[in-house]
Amino acid sequence: MSKKNAFYAQSGGVTAVINASACGVIETARQHSDQIGNVYAGRNGIIGALTEDLIDTNQESDADIAALRHTPSGGFGSCRFKLKSLEDNKREYERLIEVFKAHNIGYFFYNGGGDSADTCYKVSQLSEKMGYPVQAIHVPKTVDNDLPITDNCPGFGSVAKYIATSTLEASFDVRSMAKTSTKIFVIEVMGRHAGWIAAAGALVADQGIPVVTLFPEIEFNQDAFLAKVKANVEEHDFCTIVVSEGCHWPDGRFLAEQGTRDSFGHAQLGGAAPVVANIIKDALGYKFHWAVADYLQRAARHLASKSDVEQAYALGKAGVEYALEGHNSIMPTVVRKSSNPYVWEIGKAPLSEVANVEKFMPRDFISEDGFGITDACREYLYPLIEGEDYPPYEKGMPKYVTLKLVSVTRKLDDFDL
Amino acid sequence: MSKKNAFYAQSGGVTAVINASACGVIETARQHSDQIGNVYAGRNGIIGALTEDLIDTNQESDADIAALRHTPSGGFGSCRFKLKSLEDNKREYERLIEVFKAHNIGYFFYNGGGDSADTCYKVSQLSEKMGYPVQAIHVPKTVDNDLPITDNCPGFGSVAKYIATSTLEASFDVRSMAKTSTKIFVIEVMGRHAGWIAAAGALVADQGIPVVTLFPEIEFNQDAFLAKVKANVEEHDFCTIVVSEGCHWPDGRFLAEQGTRDSFGHAQLGGAAPVVANIIKDALGYKFHWAVADYLQRAARHLASKSDVEQAYALGKAGVEYALEGHNSIMPTVVRKSSNPYVWEIGKAPLSEVANVEKFMPRDFISEDGFGITDACREYLYPLIEGEDYPPYEKGMPKYVTLKLVSVTRKLDDFDL
Numbered sequence: 001m002s003k004k005n006a007f008y009a010q011s012g013g014v015t016a017v018i019n020a021s022a023c024g025v026i027e028t029a030r031q032h033s034d035q036i037g038n039v040y041a042g043r044n045g046i047i048g049a050l051t052e053d054l055i056d057t058n059q060e061s062d063a064d065i066a067a068l069r070h071t072p073s074g075g076f077g078s079c080r081f082k083l084k085s086l087e088d089n090k091r092e093y094e095r096l097i098e099v100f101k102a103h104n105i106g107y108f109f110y111n112g113g114g115d116s117a118d119t120c121y122k123v124s125q126l127s128e129k130m131g132y133p134v135q136a137i138h139v140p141k142t143v144d145n146d147l148p149i150t151d152n153c154p155g156f157g158s159v160a161k162y163i164a165t166s167t168l169e170a171s172f173d174v175r176s177m178a179k180t181s182t183k184i185f186v187i188e189v190m191g192r193h194a195g196w197i198a199a200a201g202a203l204v205a206d207q208g209i210p211v212v213t214l215f216p217e218i219e220f221n222q223d224a225f226l227a228k229v230k231a232n233v234e235e236h237d238f239c240t241i242v243v244s245e246g247c248h249w250p251d252g253r254f255l256a257e258q259g260t261r262d263s264f265g266h267a268q269l270g271g272a273a274p275v276v277a278n279i280i281k282d283a284l285g286y287k288f289h290w291a292v293a294d295y296l297q298r299a300a301r302h303l304a305s306k307s308d309v310e311q312a313y314a315l316g317k318a319g320v321e322y323a324l325e326g327h328n329s330i331m332p333t334v335v336r337k338s339s340n341p342y343v344w345e346i347g348k349a350p351l352s353e354v355a356n357v358e359k360f361m362p363r364d365f366i367s368e369d370g371f372g373i374t375d376a377c378r379e380y381l382y383p384l385i386e387g388e389d390y391p392p393y394e395k396g397m398p399k400y401v402t403l404k405l406v407s408v409t410r411k412l413d414d415f416d417l
Numbered sequence: 418m419s420k421k422n423a424f425y426a427q428s429g430g431v432t433a434v435i436n437a438s439a440c441g442v443i444e445t446a447r448q449h450s451d452q453i454g455n456v457y458a459g460r461n462g463i464i465g466a467l468t469e470d471l472i473d474t475n476q477e478s479d480a481d482i483a484a485l486r487h488t489p490s491g492g493f494g495s496c497r498f499k500l501k502s503l504e505d506n507k508r509e510y511e512r513l514i515e516v517f518k519a520h521n522i523g524y525f526f527y528n529g530g531g532d533s534a535d536t537c538y539k540v541s542q543l544s545e546k547m548g549y550p551v552q553a554i555h556v557p558k559t560v561d562n563d564l565p566i567t568d569n570c571p572g573f574g575s576v577a578k579y580i581a582t583s584t585l586e587a588s589f590d591v592r593s594m595a596k597t598s599t600k601i602f603v604i605e606v607m608g609r610h611a612g613w614i615a616a617a618g619a620l621v622a623d624q625g626i627p628v629v630t631l632f633p634e635i636e637f638n639q640d641a642f643l644a645k646v647k648a649n650v651e652e653h654d655f656c657t658i659v660v661s662e663g664c665h666w667p668d669g670r671f672l673a674e675q676g677t678r679d680s681f682g683h684a685q686l687g688g689a690a691p692v693v694a695n696i697i698k699d700a701l702g703y704k705f706h707w708a709v710a711d712y713l714q715r716a717a718r719h720l721a722s723k724s725d726v727e728q729a730y731a732l733g734k735a736g737v738e739y740a741l742e743g744h745n746s747i748m749p750t751v752v753r754k755s756s757n758p759y760v761w762e763i764g765k766a767p768l769s770e771v772a773n774v775e776k777f778m779p780r781d782f783i784s785e786d787g788f789g790i791t792d793a794c795r796e797y798l799y800p801l802i803e804g805e806d807y808p809p810y811e812k813g814m815p816k817y818v819t820l821k822l823v824s825v826t827r828k829l830d831d832f833d834l
Binding site (some may be wrong): 010013016044045047071072073075076077078079080081141161164166169170172173176179180187190203208271290291293294296299300302303305382384385387388390393395397398401402405411412 | 496802
């Protein structure tokens with residue numbers, strides 16, 4: 001059997017730890033250089049494969065590859081580019097396989113969320129039909145935490161830790177000022193469809209913070225919400241609100257769309273946080289502050305969860321090991337053996353069971369009134385934010401790596417996306 | 418000489434390290450219990466003194482006082498309450514001195530910014546006239562970094578470190594997505610009058626990030642700004658913008674006020690960040706994301722600057738030591754001896770020279786085009802974000818202290834604020 005090369009690409013929104021998975025893939029491949037040739041990476045994700053814009057990871061030093069483990073963002077570039085269905089655009093899939101063939105690529109490691117699992121699955125199927133079989137392994141990643149089967153998705157634990165910590169810190173701030181100043185603090189967090197990240201903010205209740213959480217899973221009930229906020233302020237003199245960007249009215253409109261217009265008449269200038277803050281101000285008159293964490297939350301490698309970093313690396317490593325064992329069309333998963341202490345091991349799931357399945361917050365993770373989390377949710381979340389894994393610092397700032405990203409010589413004709 | 422008690426209060430917006438100053442004051446007073454009796458703290462700042470709502474810090478354990486060093490916010494509560502001028506409301510100052518007299522308080526440690534320096538100064542003057550001399554020491558604190566004489570103000574270094582790091586992390590994120598997605602990232606930072614915090618965001622230029630900074634000191638020039646952003650995107654495919662909340666148009670209007678209206682017709686729903694993002698979108702069509710850090714930045718004890726924590730503590734300690742040496746009406750200061758390596762020592766300044774003086778960014782700290790910082794600014798800033806000082810963690814979250822805050826028995830009649 002001739003030694004095949006590997007292809008690795010990052011897909012979709014990046015995270016604080018997707019590069020740790022890249023590190024796991026590349027370091028493990030280097031350890032098995034007798035079985036795997038070069039690892040090529042797609043420049044800007046799958047687009048790099050389609051356009052034959054490959055990066056030669058062999059040109060990166062061991063030290064720089066090791067530094068990926070503590071560097072947020074996508075070191076090779078990522079993209080939002082969903083391949084069409086096989087029926088609609090077989091040409092794209094065929095092109096992928098042509099590029100793989102031209103560069104003797106026998107392993108396809110695709111690091112992403114639901115869409116990339118689907119792409120990975122199709123590449124595996126089609127390559128077989130086309131007579132150039134490629135082992136396709138999906139390495140999970142998404143702050144949305146919505147992939148099935150795996151205990152959690154790398155990237156989520158670090159966002160959860162960041163949001164729990166930031167909400168706690170800002171709540172302490174507001175608590176100390178509430179007598180004469182701000183009584184309401186609203187923090188907007190990511191999660192268009194699933195409230196996993198918002199749930200992490202709700203953990204501050206365990207530290208005595210009066211917090212009301214607005215999930216995308218629960219229709220916004222303005223009266224019940226205001227009553228809850230008012231009760232908190234009357235008892236504690238302040239209240240923290242964690243609002244998911246996906247929070248919406250019963251008619252489906254996002255809170256963020258609530259008629260906000262800029263001077264040009266454009267809708268949706270602001271986020272959900274200022275809308276919620278103003279609803280409270282109008283009804284109850286409390287002084288407020290609000291924050292929109294946006295990319296800060298998913299890029300915050302400085303506060304990554306240690307278990308998240310370890311799992312991200314382990315899943316990349318396992319991807320390569322499974323490939324070498326001959327597995328195909330699978331996703332390595334995290335299997336939780338116990339929550340306290342947190343014990344986990346690596347498992348695997350067939351991509352046929354992963355592709356196009358979304359995992360939402362179970363209803364029994366959200367409290368009955370819809371504004372908080374349950375003990376079952378706590379038991380699930382705490383292990384995921386466990387431990388710290390600080391990056392090195394230089395001159396007061398984290399020392400993150402920027403790779404050289406040397407291109408591989410092209411062999412094929414141009415391809416129009 | 419009979420042993421006097423001390424009074425300590427926190428004033429104005431809190432920071433990640435104001436409690437480290439409180440820790441410095443209280444631990445040092447405890448070490449000199451032969452000369453200083455109890456330390457009483459004002460509940461919610463100076464309001465606690467006016468209403469005779471004092472906290473007995475002796476009821477707090479040594480461990481809890483030590484934990485203040487790593488706990489953000491104001492552990493005893495703070496307030497936004499500026500005493501009127503002596504002429505307009507002598508009654509308030511007299512009340513303060515009555516409360517001090519009733520509780521045998523001979524030392525007044527006031528931990529705050531410009532306004533509290535002024536109050537401190539007046540208390541010192543008036544107490545002498547009233548025949549009950551109080552030694553008034555101002556312990557500096559303000560994220561705005563606008564107090565004169567001292568090299569910097571505790572609280573600023575940690576915000577600077579947080580904003581520099583967060584801007585770097587989000588910029589890495591955008592850089593890796595720019596090919597198909599977001600090209601513009603806007604982060605809004607604090608600083609209504611002075612651009613010190615925005616300047617910290619500009620440090621990411623040293624790591625290869627194309628960044629445009631908007632300072633309150635420089636009138637917003639839309640054409641020049643858009644040209645700069647466009648040039649950056651054409652060269653680097655993305656651009657980061659750091660905008661100070663105080664950034665304003667030539668006519669003085671804040672960018673944040675630019676005609677934004679919610680569904681109720683209220684102005685100024687959003688911040689400066691969404692306004693800037695939309696200006697770019699309208700003119701250049703680039704996809705954007707924006708974040709408003711708000712309280713997250715000043716509460717982020719998890720990423721405090723080590724030099725900031727050390728100075729905050731040292732200034733509290735020095736306040737007590739100066740008082741015991743007989744000093745009055747002064748503010749301990751940080752004196753910079755060298756920038757590289759950063760060498761500093763504690764000095765002192767008379768409150769007559771501190772009260773009512775604001776320190777702005779020198780023009781030669783801002784680049785000629787107004788969108789960046791100079792080497793002089795870099796030399797000033799880097800030492801202030803130097804070093805990390807992580808809090809302890811428990812169950813994945815920082816372990817911050819909440820004090821018992823036991824009240825001292827009142828001796829005087831009520832006082833209406």
